[in-house]
Amino acid sequence: MLRLFILIIFTGLLAAPLQAAQNKINALRVAPGPDKTRVVFDLSQTPQFTYFSLSNPNRLVIDLANTSDTADLAATGDTGSLVRRLRYSTPKNPQSARIVVDLNRKTDPEIFAIAPSGDYGHRLVVDLPGQSVSSSSQATGVLIDSANNTRDRDIIVAIDAGHGGNDPGSIGPSGTYEKHITLSIAKKLAALVDAEQGMRSVLVRDGDYYIYPTKRPEIARQKKADLLISIHADAFSQPEPRGGSVWVLSMRRADSELGRWLEKTERHSELLGGAAEVISDNASERYLAETIIGLSMDHSMSASYDLSEKVIGEMKKVTRLHKRAPQAASFAVLTAPDIPSILVEVGFISNPQEEKNLLWEEYRERLARSMFNATKRYFKQVPPDGTLWASYRERNRTHKVRSGESLSLLAQRYNVKVSSIKEANDLNNDVVRIGQVLTIPST
Template sequence: MIRVLISISCLWLVSLAVHAAQNAIDGVRVWPSPGSTRVVLDLEQAPEFTYFTLSNPERLVIDLANTSDSADLPAIDKSGELVRRVRYSTPKNNQSARVVIDMTRKASPNLFAMTPTKPYGHRLVIDLEDTVNSSSRNQSEVVKDSLSNQRDRDIIIAIDAGHGGEDPGSIGPSGTYEKHITLSVAKKLEARINREPGMRAIMTRSGDYYVSLNKRPAIARQQKADLLVSIHADAFHQPQPRGGSVWVLSTGRADTELGRWMERTEQHSQLLGGAAEVITDKASERYLAETILGLSMDHSMAASYDLSNKVIQELGKVTKMHKKRPQAASLAVLTAPDIPSILVEVGFISNPQEEKNLNWAAYRERLANSIFGAAKRYFRQVPPDGTLWAAQKERNRTHKVRSGESLSLLAQRYNVKVSSIKEANNLRNDVVQIGQVLTIPST
């Protein structure tokens, strides 16, 4: 009898141990984007899983070994057009859980596990590549060939809002997510650019979803952009640093502690939001190596440096500059071979005061306007061939200032505004010098 009791007790203890070690689903998050949808299962432990697809209707079935299905799966509010719901189904056995993702149409799945990376724990990430490329429905192709267009084309500026979706970026002392600040500034910059005749903005992301670091410059190239501006909010492991900075591509290792910190942060973002591509996309490594070494990078890097100086001048009117010269780091988002690219840090979200500033909509508007002002100054000087601004510059006249002449006199003579002459020549006041050659804009 005693032996029987001991055996039962041992079995009961083993059962408890197995039950205690069983994994559990803590939550479900869905991140829809134009070309794909990401579903994330938050788990207590690393998952063991298998999966298969079913049709009519379209479903993805995931079996999680040694996992409880007792926790409720929350209703998904913003699942996008592809995912209808996430639910449980009858598991293979009592020790496993079966999760089913109901879809509106066929999708190509890619599943991978992720180890804990703050602010998240263990995760099973399910990327569903949409068979219907909605990005082609939402974004029209940019026309660059002026022969196929009735007018000179617009200057295209690609705006990249840093982080997004699964990757929150840096988190401020009060809990502000960098990804929300960057998207807000990016949208304000987009609106300002689109109000300017002869300019047009495109976004690498327009909502709260993750775009891999290699895809961001690829989107700019696909849309034939003339410039890529990546918006970020800086952070450091101490709260004291503050102010804005502008970064350009370095083909070597960053030469400052902050630059090395940024490079590590970018790798962290890849792990948070794009681990599948880091694991599987070996071609991207060859692409980056080729583009960095490509001769076309020379022009792009020189143009990026020139533009970054103008951004520093304009941004300095809004906020204190942490660095008053362009900084260099090896950042994947800046590696488009034929597009000038800069990364703008609009402030330190890790600084309590700057976090408050960045949460102020009017302040973000001023930041966007300063970046726009710098881009406008740059392209007025060197407009890309085939653009409306290039055609306007060709029609502009020049005038050599003589004794007794002033801006107001020249404006009357050429029937243009004083402000137009100042803008065409980057003049900050009304003073002109004898012998100075001025560009007179067309009427």
């Protein structure tokens, strides 16, 4: 009898560690709105939960039974003014997860679970009443007197560091993770963009966490980006391939993405703005919406190809090229129909020499600068409407070169620097030809 009792106890001790948490948080979304902020947890199974509120400071505590606490709770994008951050706290037991939502003010939360439907699985929805308009919504809600407004907006460049978190990307021969290389280059590129007057960067991810590829262009759109650059490092099963390349969206994927957007009429406002509110669902007006969205996609793809050629031209000064022309592929990160988007492979991390180069900080700096120089050249030619650079272009003059004229003579005549004329016209030397039309920058 004693031996049986010991056996039962011993068996129980062995079984205890095997009772791992069954449910898992797959993703997190925070959506601020005019009257409430919604937090959604995507879960692998039906959630079992309890919650309570605390004050001084204000916070909401959610206990999820039989759930792991390994998911990253760093919310991407604009979380509004109500939610300060989300974090884990000490759970009731090792098989549970305790999530704390730190709030900037008191609110009366409503929490409920939603069963799987369509493309979505199990969800736990947290509604936090109270005005919490996102910064982008506030910006679009302000009326500006254009006659008296002297503020021109920045060109916004969204920079996406590939992979992250539990997805290391490709791994080099000496163990270098692609996710670390891409984040380093992304931050260096962001620093260059932010140092340029009239430009501002947005990092799609600024730390070591994972974001779904389809979510990345959505973040760029939320931040009102004028361009999305996704940074990656290539790899192959053999060590020989090397060199950089630049990719744009394939026509086949573009057509399928366009069809997907056209089917989802509730998302038309993201592309059409206020026009979507006056376009009804009848056949003729729906055709108008389809035409406008199609033109937006065409412009985005044309701009992406133009920019990718410029990036290739700059990158070849820094590294060998694996492909000397832009390549097309079905990458999910490039599918924004209204934002020019390119994917830059900075080299083959599977090649020992290129892995060594990518571990060299100065080399990563040079790669970042090549992308920046190409981006700057592109936006000087086609600055987005309403930006500071667009206003510069409107104030610039043009001059048709005549016989006997030189850059130094023109610089003296218009009281500008030779270097300014060269930069405004993307000139690599001081040679000009008769009949050439030059942009003369404002003083």
